[in-house]
Amino acid sequence: SGTDSKGSEYKAGFAAGGLINYGFSDLIAVQGELLYSQKGASIDAGNNTTFKSTLGYIDVPVLLKVTAGDKGKGLFFELGPQGSFVVHNRDFYQVGGNKSTENTSTDALNKAVIGYVAGIGYQLTSGLGLGIRYTGDVSQVYKDGASIPFTVAGISNTTKAPNVHNSVFQFQVHYMFGGN
Numbered sequence: 445s446g447t448d449s450k451g452s453e454y455k456a457g458f459a460a461g462g463l464i465n466y467g468f469s470d471l472i473a474v475q476g477e478l479l480y481s482q483k484g485a486s487i488d489a490g491n492n493t494t495f496k497s498t499l500g501y502i503d504v505p506v507l508l509k510v511t512a513g514d515k516g517k518g519l520f521f522e523l524g525p526q527g528s529f530v531v532h533n534r535d536f537y538q539v540g541g542n543k544s545t546e547n548t549s550t551d552a553l554n555k556a557v558i559g560y561v562a563g564i565g566y567q568l569t570s571g572l573g574l575g576i577r578y579t580g581d582v583s584q585v586y587k588d589g590a591s592i593p594f595t596v597a598g599i600s601n602t603t604k605a606p607n608v609h610n611s612v613f614q615f616q617v618h619y620m621f622g623g624n
Contacts, residue, residue: 481614507563523561524561535548
């Protein structure tokens with residue numbers, strides 16, 4: 445999302461990690477997570493040019509989790525802030541049929557990003573859980589005024605980094621060990 449997201453398309457990625465859930469009661473818990481998440485997009489930049497980006501982040505959400513069932517099981521809702529820390533980048537442009545060299549530098553990226561998480565799911569008594577959540581960043585992906593280098597057909601160039609924010613839907617399967 446963001447002012448330069450026109451023409452962007454969602455890109456599938458992977459997320460995995462662990463969580464710690466502390467229940468204050470059968471109804472309310474605080475849940476901290478440590479996740480590796482891939483984020484990115486494919487953006488139509490006009491003039492037969494497409495910009496593709498895959499970013500890797502360590503996400504640290506801290507969620508208030510409210511469960512509608514008994515003993516922390518059943519339908520749940522989650523909401524809270526998230527800090528994200530960039531770990532890698534893979535950008536490239538495709539101009540006509542020519543693909544630019546990959547840009548793997550994280551110099552143009554904001555290294556730490558602040559966002560939020562909201563989700564809904566179902567926790568089974570066996571420990572297995574299913575959920576869907578939306579994560580959105582308040583901070584921009586790229587630094588203000590940053591440029592992205594690229595080379596197409598042997599010609600080096602730079603372009604202004606887009607004003608965009610990560611906007612992600614995540615489908616989850618998790619397993620919680622022990623406890624109620």
